[in-house]
Amino acid sequence: MVYYNNKHYPMTNDTNQITDKAVLAAKYFIWKSKTNPKPTGLDKLKLQKLLYYAQAWNLVINKSPLFENNIEAWIHGPAIPEVYQIFKTFDFSSPLIKFADDDFKNFSTNEKNIMDNIWEVYGKYDGPYLEALTHAELPWQEARSGIDSSTTSQNIISTKRMQQYYGERLERVTK
Numbered sequence: 001m002v003y004y005n006n007k008h009y010p011m012t013n014d015t016n017q018i019t020d021k022a023v024l025a026a027k028y029f030i031w032k033s034k035t036n037p038k039p040t041g042l043d044k045l046k047l048q049k050l051l052y053y054a055q056a057w058n059l060v061i062n063k064s065p066l067f068e069n070n071i072e073a074w075i076h077g078p079a080i081p082e083v084y085q086i087f088k089t090f091d092f093s094s095p096l097i098k099f100a101d102d103d104f105k106n107f108s109t110n111e112k113n114i115m116d117n118i119w120e121v122y123g124k125y126d127g128p129y130l131e132a133l134t135h136a137e138l139p140w141q142e143a144r145s146g147i148d149s150s151t152t153s154q155n156i157i158s159t160k161r162m163q164q165y166y167g168e169r170l171e172r173v174t175k
């Protein structure tokens with residue numbers, strides 16, 4: 001069990017105990033990395049960026065957040081503090097998590113489709129590439145506005161801005 005901000009997060013194989021959907025989404029991507037591995041693997045940096053893109057595209061496609069956690073504009077890109085605290089020492093190369101068929105029942109079919117698509121589109125890239133990609137995009141840049149590149153930040157990346165930015169990107173592609 002991990003404690004963060006006076007909340008406890010079970011780190012057992014029973015994902016049904018997890019109520020924090022960002023943590024559950026992180027476990028979903030760990031499961032994807034085991035069932036559909038990519039040559040670039042999965043690490044804590046890449047995991048954070050996958051969660052960011054899953055949130056962004058779920059906002060655009062499903063018109064709702066995938067999870068309620070804030071995403072902060074950290075030095076190395078978007079990050080969810082709760083997920084970072086839980087997985088900062090996690091062994092991504094050989095995760096000891098077992099999964100069952102109904103582990104991810106808290107997600108709708110549409111939400112799972114978003115995460116599956118995120119894994120297919122962004123999962124082929126490594127963490128540093130995804131970091132550079134998020135640094136080139138406006139939601140992270142705007143949340144970091146006026147902050148030196150080597151200065152830490154807890155500024156929140158606006159979900160409204162994410163939805164607008166990625167929605168506009170989708171419109172440009174589908175025209």
